[in-house]
Every structure is written in C-alpha cells, then in structure tokens.
Amino acid sequence: MSKSEKLFAEATQIIPGGVNSPVRACRSVGSDPIFVDHGRGARIFDVDGKSYLDFVSSWGPLICGHATPWVTHALEEAIKKGTSFGAPTEGETKLAGLINENYPSMEMVRLVNSGTEAGMSVIRLARGFTGRDKIVKFQGCYHGHADSLLVSAGSGVATLGIPGCPGIPAALAELTLTVPYNDVNALTETFAKHGKDIAAVIVEPVAGNMGVVLPEPDFLPAIEKLTREHGALFICDEVITGFRLTVGGAQKHFGLKPDLTMLGKIIGGGLPLAAFGGRREVMESLAPVGGVYQAGTLSGNPLAVAAGIAAVEYLMRETSVYGRIRQSSLRWSSGLLEAAKSHGFNVCGNQIGSMSTMFFTEGPVRDYESALKSDTGLYGQFWRGMLERGFWLAPSQFEATFTSAGMIPDDIEAALDAANETLKAMKK
Ligand SMILES: Cc1ncc(COP(=O)(O)O)c(C=O)c1O
Numbered sequence: 001m002s003k004s005e006k007l008f009a010e011a012t013q014i015i016p017g018g019v020n021s022p023v024r025a026c027r028s029v030g031s032d033p034i035f036v037d038h039g040r041g042a043r044i045f046d047v048d049g050k051s052y053l054d055f056v057s058s059w060g061p062l063i064c065g066h067a068t069p070w071v072t073h074a075l076e077e078a079i080k081k082g083t084s085f086g087a088p089t090e091g092e093t094k095l096a097g098l099i100n101e102n103y104p105s106m107e108m109v110r111l112v113n114s115g116t117e118a119g120m121s122v123i124r125l126a127r128g129f130t131g132r133d134k135i136v137k138f139q140g141c142y143h144g145h146a147d148s149l150l151v152s153a154g155s156g157v158a159t160l161g162i163p164g165c166p167g168i169p170a171a172l173a174e175l176t177l178t179v180p181y182n183d184v185n186a187l188t189e190t191f192a193k194h195g196k197d198i199a200a201v202i203v204e205p206v207a208g209n210m211g212v213v214l215p216e217p218d219f220l221p222a223i224e225k226l227t228r229e230h231g232a233l234f235i236c237d238e239v240i241t242g243f244r245l246t247v248g249g250a251q252k253h254f255g256l257k258p259d260l261t262m263l264g265k266i267i268g269g270g271l272p273l274a275a276f277g278g279r280r281e282v283m284e285s286l287a288p289v290g291g292v293y294q295a296g297t298l299s300g301n302p303l304a305v306a307a308g309i310a311a312v313e314y315l316m317r318e319t320s321v322y323g324r325i326r327q328s329s330l331r332w333s334s335g336l337l338e339a340a341k342s343h344g345f346n347v348c349g350n351q352i353g354s355m356s357t358m359f360f361t362e363g364p365v366r367d368y369e370s371a372l373k374s375d376t377g378l379y380g381q382f383w384r385g386m387l388e389r390g391f392w393l394a395p396s397q398f399e400a401t402f403t404s405a406g407m408i409p410d411d412i413e414a415a416l417d418a419a420n421e422t423l424k425a426m427k428k
Contacts (some may be wrong), residue, residue, distance in 0.1 A: 020336075029384060039067060042054055043066070047224065055391065059394075060240050075310075095309050107277070112276065117240040135176055135202060136232075142209030182216045229324050235262070236261045241253075260278035262276045326353050339423055356402070
C-alpha cells in the first residue's frame with residue numbers, strides 16, 4: 001500500500017469522501033487522490049516521492065508555480081507581525097488600490113476569503129441595490145457554492161452529474177433563471193419576459209467550469225447591453241480569468257465595463273483571498289455605509305493580503321509571463337489535439353491565454369449541452385495514463401488545463417510525448 005493510499009483510507013474515516021472539496025476525490029476519473037507533500041516551481045511532489053508536472057495550479061491561483069520566492073518572502077515578513085487582527089491594516093488598502101489600478105470598473109473593492117463568498121456577496125448586493133430578486137446565470141458556469149448560484153452549475157456539480165442540490169430551497173432556486181452560454185436569443189427572451197424583476201446577470205467571461213468555453217463575439221456585449229437597457233447589473237465573475245487572461249483580466253481583453261466584478265484565486269497568491277468590487281454607488285450600498293450586510297472575521301487577513309500584493313505586483317512588473325504561459329498553452333493544446341486525432345479519437349479543443357480543454361467529443365463545444373457530449377470514460381483513461389507518467393491534469397473533463405510560468409518548453413514537449421504514449425495505449 002502506498003503512503004497516499006494509506007492517508008486516503010485514514011482521511012475517509014473522518015472527512016466525507018476523504019477530501020475537503022469534492023473534485024479532489026478524483027472519482028470521475030476512476031482514481032483515488034494522490035496526497036501532496038510539497039510543490040516547487042511547475043511541479044508537485046506526492047507523499048511517496050513521485051513528482052508531477054502540474055497543469056492544475058491549485059485550480060488556478062498559482063499562475064507562476066509553487067513556492068515562488070516573492071510570495072514566500074512576503075509571507076515570512078508578514079507572519080513575524082502576527083496572523084490576524086480583526087482591525088484594518090495598511091496592506092488591505094494597498095491591495096484594493098492595485099486591483100482598482102488594473103480593473104478600473106472596480107471603483108470600490110471589498111476583500112473576502114473565497115470566490116464563493118464573493119459570489120454570495122455580489123448577489124445580495126445586486127438584489128439590495130436594485131430591489132429585485134431574480135438573477136440570471138448561464139448553464140455550466142460555476143460561481144461558488146452559494147444557494148442561488150448552484151443551479152445548473154459547472155465544476156464539481158457537472159463532474160459528479162448532480163442534477164439539483166438537496167438543501168437548496170426550491171423557492172430560492174426558482175429565483176435563478178438559467179440560459180445556455182453564448183445564447184443571445186435566449187437571454188433576450190428572458191429579459192423580455194422577466195426584465196423588470198432581474199437584479200443581475202452573472203457570467204464567467206470565459207467559461208472555465210464546463211471545460212474551457214469561449215464567448216462568441218456578440219455574447220458579452222449583448223449581456224452588457226441588455227442589463228443596461230433593463231436596469232439590471234452586469235456581474236463579471238473573473239475568479240479564474242482575473243490576472244490570468246491579462247493583468248486586467250477578461251474585461252480588459254474584451255473591452256467590458258461590468259457593474260460588479262468578482263476576483264479570487266490569483267489575487268491571493270495561493271492563500272485564501274478573494275474580492276468583489278464595482279461602481280461606487282453600488283458598492284456604497286454595503287454596510288456600514290448602506291444597509292446590505294456582509295462581513296468576515298478573517299476578511300483582508302494580513303498573511304493573505306501580503307501574499308496577494310506580492311503575486312499581483314510581480315505580474316504587473318513581469319508582464320512577459322503572459323506571453324510565455326500563452327505560448328505553452330498553445331503548444332500543449334494544439335499538439336494534444338493533433339496527437340489525439342492521429343490516434344483516431346473524435347476530439348475538439350478550446351484555448352485562450354493559459355487556459356485550455358480538449359474535449360473527447362467531435363464538437364464544437366460552445367455551451368454546457370455540447371460539453372456534456374464528451375466521453376468522460378475516455379477522459380478518465382487519458383487522465384490515469386498521464387498521472388502514471390508524471391503529469392497532473394485536472395481530474396475531470398469539465399475543468400480547465402492551466403499552464404504556469406514555472407513551465408519551460410521542454411516540459412510541454414515531455415507532456416506531449418507522454419500524451420502520445422497514453423493515447424496510443426487507450427482503449428476506444
Ligand atoms: C469562476 C469561479 N467563480 C467562483 C469560484 C468559487 O471560488 P472558491 O472555490 O474560492 O469558493 C470558482 C471556483 O473554482 C470559479 O472557478
């Protein structure tokens with residue numbers, strides 16, 4: 001029995017499924033999880049001493065790889081002063097300022113601990129500000145596990161095939177209207193029918209939680225236009241794309257001006273930190289200025305803030321990172337598609353910046369319905385073959401593959417060699 005197997009057996013006795021977040025259990029790819037000992041650069045090392053090239057990057061935060069010296073140093077300095085005060089610290093204003101500098105639509109910012117918390121908070125804020133109850137989300141998008149946002153959600157909900165989540169009151173779920181991603185007609189019809197009751201439309205500007213799905217050219221502008229026309233708020237969930245697609249995120253890349261934005265993952269440098277922000281008059285509806293209550297014992301935690309500032313300042317300084325991770329991603333995704341096709345698999349792929357997914361379906365994949373046509377059994381075989389060869393991919397077809405700045409071109413070529421061998425050995 002390996003040490004990972006032993007630790008997993010122990011964990012399942014005390015932690016449901018042995019994991020603290022469902023996709024980590026690796027069930028959909030027919031495996032047990034590996035237990036990680038440490039990470040360095042582009043690699044993670046398991047408790048049995050095996051190393052893996054990491055295409056998961058802790059599900060997005062680690063755009064530059066593991067244990068980067070600038071984040072580690074910032075943490076060492078911060079921890080000497082204490083770990084939490086529950087009173088304001090200078091770093092919080094500095095990080096909010098850095099966010100505003102790169103995301104001018106976020107005129108005011110509040111720091112929280114997770115993307116889920118950011119999502120839950122923006123929905124309450126949008127409802128409080130507009131005095132309306134309904135929200136619109138797109139099928140297959142994931143915005144965290146708050147009650148209103150788990151309807152037709154991607155990520156683990158898609159991976160495990162959970163149709164509706166027990167515990168979410170139907171009366172609340174009914175207030176979430178869902179529309180297929182990229183479907184401007186359906187969105188227009190939804191506004192025609194419910195326009196005066198819609199508080200907000202929330203979207204991942206590039207979907208990353210049904211696998212990577214790109215917005216078609218008219219999609220995001222249509223959301224912006226329809227929300228403006230109907231007095232609803234446009235919420236851009238940049239928890240994945242923020243500081244990843246460009247330093248200014250998807251809103252800079254696509255030229256968007258959302259009313260509210262959610263950030264997470266990268267802005268915490270690998271520590272639990274997220275943020276939401278937007279138009280001043282909307283944000284001033286929050287307590288203590290306005291009546292919409294939102295709070296947190298550890299919000300703006302000094303360690304998370306120090307790591308976040310170090311991560312963000314590095315990306316603002318070293319902008320060549322974006323070209324490198326994009327190049328790696330392009331090479332990986334085009335090489336992988338070519339290899340899979342040469343071995344006779346029906347596949348298609350979506351790629352942008354450092355994000356990509358190869359789907360085991362003919363495609364094209366442009367929404368949740370087309371993503372769900374993927375053969376997840378084949379993905380599982382592919383994933384297990386890659387793991388065996390020392391490559392750590394997301395343990396689900398419905399997630400993004402991230403390249404990190406820790407990777408060098410030889411790493412990608414080695415990954416493609418391993419993919420070729422794996423695909424060759426797979427049973428159709
Ligand atoms: C787009 C998006 N929004 C929100 C979240 C929720 O963030 P967290 O897992 O930090 O709660 C995620 C998590 O993967 C995400 O991908």
